[in-house]
Amino acid sequence: MTPPTIGIGQAVLALLAAIGFGAGLWRLVHLFRLMRIGRADPERWGRFGRRILDELVIYLGQRKLLKRPYSIRGIAHAFIFWGFLVIVAATTELLVSGISGGRHLPGATSGVFAWMLDGLSLLVLVAIAIAWARRLLFAPPHMHVAGQGYAILALIAVLVVALFAMEAGGVAAGRVEAGAAVPPIGAAVGPLVPASLAFALFAVGFWTHLGSTIFFAAWLPRTKHLHIVTTLPNVFFRSPRPRGALRFVDKIEEQETFGAATLRDLTWKQQLDGLTCTECGRCSDNCPALATGKPLDPQKIVLDLRDLLLREGDALLRDPKATGTAPAHQLATKPDELWACTTCAACVEQCPVTIEHIDKIVDMRRYLTMQEAAAPPEAQRAMTNIERAGNPWGEAVGTRGDWAAGLGVPTFAEKPDAEYLYFVGCAASFDRRNQRVAKALAKILQAAGISFAILATEETCNGDPARRMGNEYLWQLQAQQNIDTFGRYKVRKIIASCPHCFNTIANEYPQLGGRYEVVHALQLVQDLISEKKIALGAGATETVAYHDPCYLGRHNGIYDDPRAVLDAIDGVTRMEIEPHHRERGFCCGAGGGRMWMEEKAGQRVNHRRVEQILAAGDARGGRPAKVASGCPFCLIMLDEGVGAKGIAEELKPVDVLELVAARISA
Amino acid sequence: MRFLICIKQVPDSTTRVKVAPDGTSIVSDGVTWSISPYDEYAIELALEHKDTAPDTVVSVVTVGGPRTKDALRQALAMGCDDATFVSGEGLGPLGIANALASAVAELKPDLVLCGKQASDDDQGFVGPALAEALGWPHLSQVTRISSSSPGLEYWKETEGGHEVWTAAGPVVLTVQKSAKDPRYPSLPGIMKAKKKEIPERPATGLDDPVKIEIVKLEPPPARGAGMIFKDGDTKAFAQQLATLLRDEAKVL
Numbered sequence: 001m002t003p004p005t006i007g008i009g010q011a012v013l014a015l016l017a018a019i020g021f022g023a024g025l026w027r028l029v030h031l032f033r034l035m036r037i038g039r040a041d042p043e044r045w046g047r048f049g050r051r052i053l054d055e056l057v058i059y060l061g062q063r064k065l066l067k068r069p070y071s072i073r074g075i076a077h078a079f080i081f082w083g084f085l086v087i088v089a090a091t092t093e094l095l096v097s098g099i100s101g102g103r104h105l106p107g108a109t110s111g112v113f114a115w116m117l118d119g120l121s122l123l124v125l126v127a128i129a130i131a132w133a134r135r136l137l138f139a140p141p142h143m144h145v146a147g148q149g150y151a152i153l154a155l156i157a158v159l160v161v162a163l164f165a166m167e168a169g170g171v172a173a174g175r176v177e178a179g180a181a182v183p184p185i186g187a188a189v190g191p192l193v194p195a196s197l198a199f200a201l202f203a204v205g206f207w208t209h210l211g212s213t214i215f216f217a218a219w220l221p222r223t224k225h226l227h228i229v230t231t232l233p234n235v236f237f238r239s240p241r242p243r244g245a246l247r248f249v250d251k252i253e254e255q256e257t258f259g260a261a262t263l264r265d266l267t268w269k270q271q272l273d274g275l276t277c278t279e280c281g282r283c284s285d286n287c288p289a290l291a292t293g294k295p296l297d298p299q300k301i302v303l304d305l306r307d308l309l310l311r312e313g314d315a316l317l318r319d320p321k322a323t324g325t326a327p328a329h330q331l332a333t334k335p336d337e338l339w340a341c342t343t344c345a346a347c348v349e350q351c352p353v354t355i356e357h358i359d360k361i362v363d364m365r366r367y368l369t370m371q372e373a374a375a376p377p378e379a380q381r382a383m384t385n386i387e388r389a390g391n392p393w394g395e396a397v398g399t400r401g402d403w404a405a406g407l408g409v410p411t412f413a414e415k416p417d418a419e420y421l422y423f424v425g426c427a428a429s430f431d432r433r434n435q436r437v438a439k440a441l442a443k444i445l446q447a448a449g450i451s452f453a454i455l456a457t458e459e460t461c462n463g464d465p466a467r468r469m470g471n472e473y474l475w476q477l478q479a480q481q482n483i484d485t486f487g488r489y490k491v492r493k494i495i496a497s498c499p500h501c502f503n504t505i506a507n508e509y510p511q512l513g514g515r516y517e518v519v520h521a522l523q524l525v526q527d528l529i530s531e532k533k534i535a536l537g538a539g540a541t542e543t544v545a546y547h548d549p550c551y552l553g554r555h556n557g558i559y560d561d562p563r564a565v566l567d568a569i570d571g572v573t574r575m576e577i578e579p580h581h582r583e584r585g586f587c588c589g590a591g592g593g594r595m596w597m598e599e600k601a602g603q604r605v606n607h608r609r610v611e612q613i614l615a616a617g618d619a620r621g622g623r624p625a626k627v628a629s630g631c632p633f634c635l636i637m638l639d640e641g642v643g644a645k646g647i648a649e650e651l652k653p654v655d656v657l658e659l660v661a662a663r664i665s666a
Numbered sequence: 667m668r669f670l671i672c673i674k675q676v677p678d679s680t681t682r683v684k685v686a687p688d689g690t691s692i693v694s695d696g697v698t699w700s701i702s703p704y705d706e707y708a709i710e711l712a713l714e715h716k717d718t719a720p721d722t723v724v725s726v727v728t729v730g731g732p733r734t735k736d737a738l739r740q741a742l743a744m745g746c747d748d749a750t751f752v753s754g755e756g757l758g759p760l761g762i763a764n765a766l767a768s769a770v771a772e773l774k775p776d777l778v779l780c781g782k783q784a785s786d787d788d789q790g791f792v793g794p795a796l797a798e799a800l801g802w803p804h805l806s807q808v809t810r811i812s813s814s815s816p817g818l819e820y821w822k823e824t825e826g827g828h829e830v831w832t833a834a835g836p837v838v839l840t841v842q843k844s845a846k847d848p849r850y851p852s853l854p855g856i857m858k859a860k861k862k863e864i865p866e867r868p869a870t871g872l873d874d875p876v877k878i879e880i881v882k883l884e885p886p887p888a889r890g891a892g893m894i895f896k897d898g899d900t901k902a903f904a905q906q907l908a909t910l911l912r913d914e915a916k917v918l
Contacts, residue, residue, distance in 0.1 A: 258853050373852035380850035388698050389680030397698065398682035457696075473853050 001166075001175040003098040004203040013098045013210065020214030027221035028229065031275055034313040038268035043247070044237040051236050054354075058235045064352040068584055070282065073134055074352075076127035080156070083124035084228070090117050090163065091213045098210065109180035118167070118185045121160045128157050142281030142290075142299060144224070152216075152225050159212040164189070166205025172198035230276040231353045237269050238354040243345060244503040244555035246362055248511040249472045259366025259470060262323045263309055263316060266363065273355040274306025283347030283357060288587040289340040293602020296340035298347040298357045305360065338364050339376055342605065343468050343592035344550040349583050365470030379469045382596035386474060390460035391426035392596050401456025403428070403435040409442050411456045412489040418453035420445075421491045423505065425498035426461050427632030433639060434632040440661035441497050441521050447664045448533040450524075452495065458485050464500040467508070469593035476512065479504070483514035497521040497657060499551035499631045500591075506556075520552060522630045522656055526561040529568045529660075536663035541571040544659065545613050545624040547638065548585030549631035559583070562630050562656050569659055575624045577616045586612055588641075590633035606637035610645055628656045668723040669712040670775035671746070672766050672796065673705040675730060675737035676786040683885075690880045701737045704781025706848035708841035712779055713745045713849065715811050715818075723747050725773055729765045729869055731755045742859035743851035749862070754869030758878045763795035765869035770800055772867075775836070777818070782806060782840040790840070797838035805831055809844040 005013050057063045062081060065074035093108040107113055131153055139145045167183040169175075171190030176182050193201055220226060241247070249255065260266050281299055289296040316322055338361050347357040369375040375383070385394035401411065403424075412418060422445070428438035445452050463478030482505075486494075494516045496502035506518035528534045546566055552558045559582050566574045580586040589605025599605070617623030627638055638653035677683055678698040686693045701709070709726065716722040726741040728734050729752040738749035750773065752765050770778060778800075783790035797804035809828070810821035820831045823842050851859070893910075895903040912918040 252853075253857060256854070369850075370853035373850050373855065375850065377847050381847060383850055385680065388678045388700055394680045396680050396682040398696070473856070 001097075001170040001180070001202075002102050002177060003094070004175075004199070004206050005098045006101060010099050010101050013095070016211070016214050017095055017099070020218045023218035024221050027218075031221060031226075033317060034309055035268050035271040035275060037263055037309070037313055037316050038266050038271040039264060041267035041269050043240060044267075044269055047240050050240065051238075054235050054238060055232070058352075058354060059231055062352075064350070064354070067350060069579060070140075073130065076130040076134075077352075079120070079123040079127040080131070083120035083127070083160075084156070086113075086117050086120045087124070087160070087163070089113075091159075091210065094206065094210055098206070104180075109177070111181035114181040114183040118164075118183055121163060122185070124160055125157060128153050128160075140281050140285055142284035142297070144279035144281065148223050148225075152223065155212055155216055159209050159216070162205045162208035162212065164205070165201055166209055168193050169198050169201030169203070169205055173202050174198075175202055224277065224279045227276050227278045227353055230272060234269075234272050234276040235354050237272070239356055239359070242507040242556075243348065244551060245507040245511070246467055246472075247359060248508075249366075249476075252473055252476060257367075258370035258472070259368070260360070260363035261367045261371065263305075263312065264323060265367070266305065266360070270305070270356070270360055270363075271309055273360070274302055274309060276353045277302045277306060277355060278353060279303070280352065282350040282352065283355070286346035286350050286584065288342060288344060288346065288589065288605050288608070291586075292589075292605050292608050294337075294340035295334065295601060296337045298341075298361075301337065301357065301360060302355055335368055335374070336601070338368065339379075339597065340594075340601070341592050342550070342587045342589060342594045344587035345554040346550075346584070346587070349554050362468065362470060365468075366472055367470070369470030370473060375469055375471075376597055378597045379593060382593065383466055383469065383471055383474055386461045386463070386466050386478065390478075391430060392461060392465050393426065393430055395426075395430040398457055400424075400429045400459060401454060403438050404442065404454060404456070407439060407442050408446065410453045412453045412458070412491070415451075415453045416489055417451075419451040420453075420493045420495050421486065421489070422452050422454050423462070423494050423496045423498075423501050424454055424459060425496065425501040425632065427636070428497055429459070431632065431636065434635060434655075437497060437632065437635070437655040437657055440655065440657040441495075443661045443664060444525060444528070444534060444657065445495075448528045450528075455485060455489075460485075462501045462504045464504040464508075465593040465596065467504070468591070475504075475508075479509055479512050479514065483509060483512055486514065486516065491516060493517045493519075495519055495521055495524055497630075497632070497655075499549045499556070500633070503551045503555055520556075520558060520561075520630065522552075522562045522565055523558060525657065525660055526564050526568075529565060534660075534664060536569055536660065537665055538570050539572075539663050541573070542626060543573045543575050543617075543622060543624040544654075545575040545577050545616065545627040546581070546656075547577060547588070547609070547613070547627050547629040547634055548582060549629055549634050550585065550587050550591050552630050553585050554583055562628075565656050565660060566628060569663060572659065575617065575620065577613050577627075578619065580612050580616075588629075588631075588634040588637035590637050595633050595636070604641070604644075606641040607644060610638065610641035610647075610651070613651065614647075624651065626652045626654050626659075628654050628659060630656050667719070667721065667777070668725060668773070668775040669715070669777050669779060670725045670727060670770060670773055671705065671708050671712055671741070671779045672792070673709070673726055673728050673737055673741060674702045674781070674784045674786075674792075675699050675728065675734040676702045676784055679703065679785060685883045685885055689882055689884075692883065699733060699736060701740055702781050702784040702786070703848075704783060704785070704841055704843065706781075707843055708779040708781050708839075709741055709744055709746065710846060710848040711808070711811055711841055711844065714846065715813075716745070719813065725750065725775060727752060727766065727769045727773070729754050729757065729762045735864060738864055739859045739862075740851075742862050743856040744849055745851070745855055749864045751864050751866045752869045753866055757869065759789055759791040760795055761869070763792050763799050766792070766796050767799035768869075769867070770796070777836060778802070778838045779808075780838065780840050782842050793838060793840035800836075800838065802836050802838050803833060804838045804840065805833070806840045807842040808839040809842050811839075 062078040065077050093105045097104055135145050164185050167186030168189035171186035172193035283298040284290050287298050341361045343358050382392040385392050389397050424438050428434040460481050461478050463475035467475035494505055502520045546563055566572055586609050588609055613627050614623055629635055635653055635655055642648045642651050678700040681697050684693040712724045716724050724746045725748050726746045727750040728737055735751050742749055750769055752769055754765055780793035794804050805820050805822055807823040808820050809823045812819045817832055822829045822831055
């Protein structure tokens, strides 16, 4: 259409645009400088193929917005976003033609574009209605609902309606140039516009649309809607590590300070995380600590750090030597918040803009533990035990292999040519309940004729609890000790029955050069069943709920193998703990070193989990007889949970391996 | 003010001790060595005092073979200011007390702390013997040191309560387990401790007048298998249990 700006109008539009976009850009540059207060972060570069794919799937594809239970609002958001992209193109076109006095961008007058624009703009209006209704009627518990959100939605609605008004007026006033496509909404509404009002409507629509867009550009970087811009880099630079791997501290013995005490100790990407947060609260909605009344609120951690940056960043920019800000435990994120985290990754899983919550929490724990030696006393005891006894409980080193006595399970010293190492882990080595799981796996492996051996007293804690308690140094010592032992026996393939052992050996040992083929026992058992290397006999008919261990599921994406194993057991009906299953599985409360820390605040996480299992059973019309998992800590926590609730007889926690072993005739 | 803590390196409580073929010593291969737990509590008491009175100097000393230097490094990592290694192997408790006394004479502490006993031989001898050798008073079962004016107050645990003592001059305290667990070292503490010079002095010219000879070591008898009653008549079980407790265990 021919724009309503001739002469002075062109200049006014150019000036307004320069002021509005200039103000927005000014703010962005400032935020960029604040972000750069963070320290360097080498892992954010390279692997461009994957990063571009991320942009396509997560940014353009809006993949993470569509997760359970947010799918409807996720679709609404996706339409606002996709509509916005097309509207941005339309707005750019209007600006260009308005300032240039009638020149158009290539393709802008095509029918395809006109239909896309009007179609998506209509969907944007519908989506805005959903977004408004959601805020007013059923706001998610942890979303920050503020006037700003309403205002921004209203602004978007205004600029869309103005666009339609401009089109209708434009069509009626005959502003559509020869050869240009007639915009469909303009074509539909245009004939209804009285000729006397046509040009006025066209001009008001034009100026309102551009005026509100220009205002938006200036205002946006001062609101949480900044995420429209920052999500792009935040997704691009997201960590290439496997989700289960924490950041490696290279040359740790040469460092002078450890962990994140001040804003300067966070990386620039961690600052960008804060500037990207949309305050949607999905992380907090899914946090097991917050849900059970702990002081931790993952969204608050992200926002506290962002607010600190916005508050004190300028002072840090002025004085490059200033550390300015208080140490981690003086922040609004107090130590109790940090220690409540189970590193279950429910927050990371849900975050639509790929914020890395766990890394920040662990970095601050690293400061507390390594720099200040201020870990909670129970955590300190567990670390001392790992140091001295190679296990967090402080059980005698010499008894590590005792569980296998009389089972015909060889050690590597006895059978150096074994194909697999079964890395038993501390829980299955020392905890009586979990020793039965180790025995079950041994029985399965023997029945399948797998060549395997254990390390017995030569095995030591993989280091996972220490690392997640913030003691990177102890993790490195433990990991190195195991890597040396593996090397001595030329170990290449490892089976772990504990997801924490599995995760740290598979995903974290490569940071120290230890690369092995690592499988979780349930993956291997699933293969053995499908390859018919073990035959499972008949047994009782029973309903078994499957509880997803965080370090198997969310951290490593192993959801299907354990379920397939359960399904292969004759008579077992698998039950899902809906809606808290698969990627929304609820932590048992033991991860992140929490297994060894006291849980004083609120309800115990494992008790909540037991309630969820019962509720899911009731909802489907029958409670399960057993709840099966694939993790020793889940087993201990669930055992405690059913015991405390007095239902140990009605709901028996087991490991899937035990169910399998029971069906193998010895 | 200078505190001197006398520590002993012992097999860690998580180590399963095995008797050596000679029948009078233990197998030292595969043993994790650490500071005797009561000595760790003594270090913690001193460091806690240093936290409130930063001008306190906390020194640590041990008598033993080269391996025992690790215990000193551990103490330095926890936050002790300096360490002295007195080299001397095969000394009896009185010899060790004498060796420590000469270290005290050199280091001139205002207060000496020992664990109330070592967790390996549980003799509880060296602390009081050191007090005797120095001619200092000795207070046992100490769980807390608090500041008062002038000087310090020592809290001695008693049955169901505590006594608070003061001392006009230097004193030897033997320390009981207290509420606060010994601290976990910070990583900068560990790194600093690795590099710290530990002066060494021989434990020479010292008599060990009372030799204690170990005649024989043997592990405690293995625990017998338990018995589980299940799935049956509770009344009959109770009767059976009573019989067993009377005739077999002889506790009734």
